[in-house]
Amino acid sequence: MAQDDVKDRLFGDKKMSLWTIMVRTFAYLKKEIWSFVLALVLLVFSVAVNMLTPLVLKQFTNDLNLAESGVDFHDLLILGLGYFGLIVINQFLVYIQSMLLQKAGQKIIYRLRNDVFEHVEGMSIAQLNMMPVGSLVTRVAFYTANMSDLFTNTLVSIFRNILTIAGVAVIMFILSPALAGIMMGFLAVVFVISFFFSRHVKRIFRLERAKQSEFNSFLNESLSGMKIVQLYVQENRKKKQFDEQNLYLRKLRMKVVAAFAVYRPTISFLYYLALGATFFFAFRLNLSSGDVVAFYMLLSNFFSPIERLADSLNNLQRAHAASEKLYSLLDVKPDVVDSPSAIAIDSFRGEIEFRNVWFAYENEDWILKDVSFHVAPKQTVAFVGATGAGKTTILSLIVRNFVPQKGDIFIDGINIKDIQIKSLRKAVGQMLQDVFLFSGSIKDNITLYDSDAYTDEEVMKVCDYVNASSFINNLDGGLNSPVIEKGENFSSGQRQLLSFARTVLSHPQILILDEATANIDTETEKLIQDSLNKMKSIGTMLVVAHRLSTIQHSDNIIVLQGGRVMESGTHQELLHQKGLYFKLYQLQFEQAS
Numbered sequence: 001m002a003q004d005d006v007k008d009r010l011f012g013d014k015k016m017s018l019w020t021i022m023v024r025t026f027a028y029l030k031k032e033i034w035s036f037v038l039a040l041v042l043l044v045f046s047v048a049v050n051m052l053t054p055l056v057l058k059q060f061t062n063d064l065n066l067a068e069s070g071v072d073f074h075d076l077l078i079l080g081l082g083y084f085g086l087i088v089i090n091q092f093l094v095y096i097q098s099m100l101l102q103k104a105g106q107k108i109i110y111r112l113r114n115d116v117f118e119h120v121e122g123m124s125i126a127q128l129n130m131m132p133v134g135s136l137v138t139r140v141a142f143y144t145a146n147m148s149d150l151f152t153n154t155l156v157s158i159f160r161n162i163l164t165i166a167g168v169a170v171i172m173f174i175l176s177p178a179l180a181g182i183m184m185g186f187l188a189v190v191f192v193i194s195f196f197f198s199r200h201v202k203r204i205f206r207l208e209r210a211k212q213s214e215f216n217s218f219l220n221e222s223l224s225g226m227k228i229v230q231l232y233v234q235e236n237r238k239k240k241q242f243d244e245q246n247l248y249l250r251k252l253r254m255k256v257v258a259a260f261a262v263y264r265p266t267i268s269f270l271y272y273l274a275l276g277a278t279f280f281f282a283f284r285l286n287l288s289s290g291d292v293v294a295f296y297m298l299l300s301n302f303f304s305p306i307e308r309l310a311d312s313l314n315n316l317q318r319a320h321a322a323s324e325k326l327y328s329l330l331d332v333k334p335d336v337v338d339s340p341s342a343i344a345i346d347s348f349r350g351e352i353e354f355r356n357v358w359f360a361y362e363n364e365d366w367i368l369k370d371v372s373f374h375v376a377p378k379q380t381v382a383f384v385g386a387t388g389a390g391k392t393t394i395l396s397l398i399v400r401n402f403v404p405q406k407g408d409i410f411i412d413g414i415n416i417k418d419i420q421i422k423s424l425r426k427a428v429g430q431m432l433q434d435v436f437l438f439s440g441s442i443k444d445n446i447t448l449y450d451s452d453a454y455t456d457e458e459v460m461k462v463c464d465y466v467n468a469s470s471f472i473n474n475l476d477g478g479l480n481s482p483v484i485e486k487g488e489n490f491s492s493g494q495r496q497l498l499s500f501a502r503t504v505l506s507h508p509q510i511l512i513l514d515e516a517t518a519n520i521d522t523e524t525e526k527l528i529q530d531s532l533n534k535m536k537s538i539g540t541m542l543v544v545a546h547r548l549s550t551i552q553h554s555d556n557i558i559v560l561q562g563g564r565v566m567e568s569g570t571h572q573e574l575l576h577q578k579g580l581y582f583k584l585y586q587l588q589f590e591q592a593s
Contacts, residue, residue, distance in 0.1 A: 014328050014331070021320060042093045043160055046097065053083060061288075101156060104151070108148075109148040123332065124335050132221075135217055137220065139326055143323075161308050165302065176282075176287055182277060183274060183277075190267060202314060202317050212249065222242065345420075348539075352375040354409055356406065368563045371390070371563070372407075381554060386561065391544040395542060400424060430512045431512065432499070435498065437486060439484060440483055441479065442480070442481050447505065466501050468501045471494050493527070511539060511541045513545075
């Protein structure tokens with residue numbers, strides 16, 4: 001496999017035949033099948049009408065040559081009006097057919113794009129970690145557009161062009177078998193050239209497609225990490241990387257342009273050569289002037305479809321590759337799903353139990369090793385330990401971001417495997433170190449765009465409760481103040497207070513706090529600690545914190561090392577044991593002093 005193909009591949013990508021893709025695509029097409037059937041019927045009529053125009057013009061030309069012999073001008077007028085009428089009818093049929101196809105095609109793509117996005121939403125964190133965001137964006141946004149072109153243009157164009165070529169060939173043989181045979185020789189040459197051109201351009205398109213996906217991933221990553229680039233003065237290096245990728249894309253596009261720059265003039269040259277041959281052999285075969293005019297028009301309807309057919313076949317290959325990647329993505333089965341017997345729970349008391357849990361992200365590189373502990377309802381339990389000890393992993397397992405390889409996790413005595421994922425996550429409020437805010441307003445981010453479900457008074461009451469009103473009230477727009485992408489117009493402490501408000505508004509029974517007080521200034525930390533003290537009354541609280549001073553009042557502290565539970569107890573109990581927790585506390589105390 002070419003290196004560029006590897007870069008464009010995602011977890012789960014696989015090759016599919018065109019037939020397989022067409023069968024799967026029919027599942028989306030069948031809801032609009034009558035629109036497509038009607039469009040194809042109109043297409044057949046349109047091609048038939050288009051084939052009649054050379055014959056009408058043939059008769060008109062012959063009649064003009066006989067005009068001096070007494071042909072009625074009225075007959076010529078009727079032929080002229082008939083010719084004009086055929087053109088109007090043909091354009092009207094093309095218009096109706098195009099509108100039918102576009103409407104049907106857009107409906108299909110609308111459903112497909114929704115299905116792909118909904119499918120991505122259902123994937124686990126582990127699966128999403130294996131899929132670059134840029135590649136996912138390319139598939140959801142751009143590859144669906146390629147499939148739209150397949151429905152509305154490519155397949156119809158191929159059908160129209162084949163039908164036109166066949167119709168033209170039949171009429172040519174009716175008019176003059178000898179001259180038609182000569183034209184078939186030109187047709188064979190055009191097909192051979194088009195075949196090799198199609199193969200050449202297909203390779204370039206494949207490279208371009210792979211590079212475009214890689215470029216989108218690079219761009220997404222670069223823009224997301226632009227602050228780091230600026231902080232470490234790496235603008236020139238990043239600009240050089242961008243130039244390299246941008247230049248490669250330009251070179252690929254120029255290869256396509258160069259290929260078409262050779263192909264189209266070659267086809268045009270053959271067209272004019274065929275015209276010359278038509279006039280030459282028409283004279284030798286003693287064809288009428290009307291036959292010559294008809295052949296002249298038929299040649300135009302002969303070469304143009306062949307040229308368009310080559311383009312359509314390339315578009316078909318592009319749509320094939322796009323469809324292959326979309327269906328491969330849809331075939332990736334979420335590895336964290338509800339069991340058939342999973343139940344919905346309206347509320348939890350908040351009792352949590354880990355029973356002999358083992359977990360590894362890859363193979364048997366165990367992050368958690370035989371972890372067991374119990375959390376009583378309404379308790380505040382903290383997890384401490386060195387980086388990599390498994391603290392955050394425990395919190396991720398509770399909300400089923402991942403599934404343990406061994407052991408069981410229970411909430412209120414129910415194995416979480418038997419609880420519907422949405423029901424479970426709705427009951428758990430997560431407050432993480434890296435708070436993600438969406439573009440919109442403060443109220444949008446607290447209500448998660450469900451603004452109609454809450455009044456400003458209800459939202460503000462929650463903000464008061466978690467001390468977020470301390471800065472919201474100072475903003476000109478209050479709750480309607482704008483939030484830019486990722487909340488970059490607010491400090492980390494302000495973003496954390498907004499995440500607290502978002503959590504409390506969702507009425508959770510279990511709260512997860514993962515390093516929420518890290519990298520926050522002292523003044524904001526006091527507000528956050530006050531908020532946390534209030535939130536303890538909401539339900540069971542699980543806390544991960546490196547700063548031991550923030551968890552001293554926890555009901556239980558669980559000390560982890562190397563993925564195992566080494567100690568547990570209250571702050572004072574653990575200090576009296578003079579074990580691992582005592583050493584951690586001493587180390588932090590010495591660093592603080």
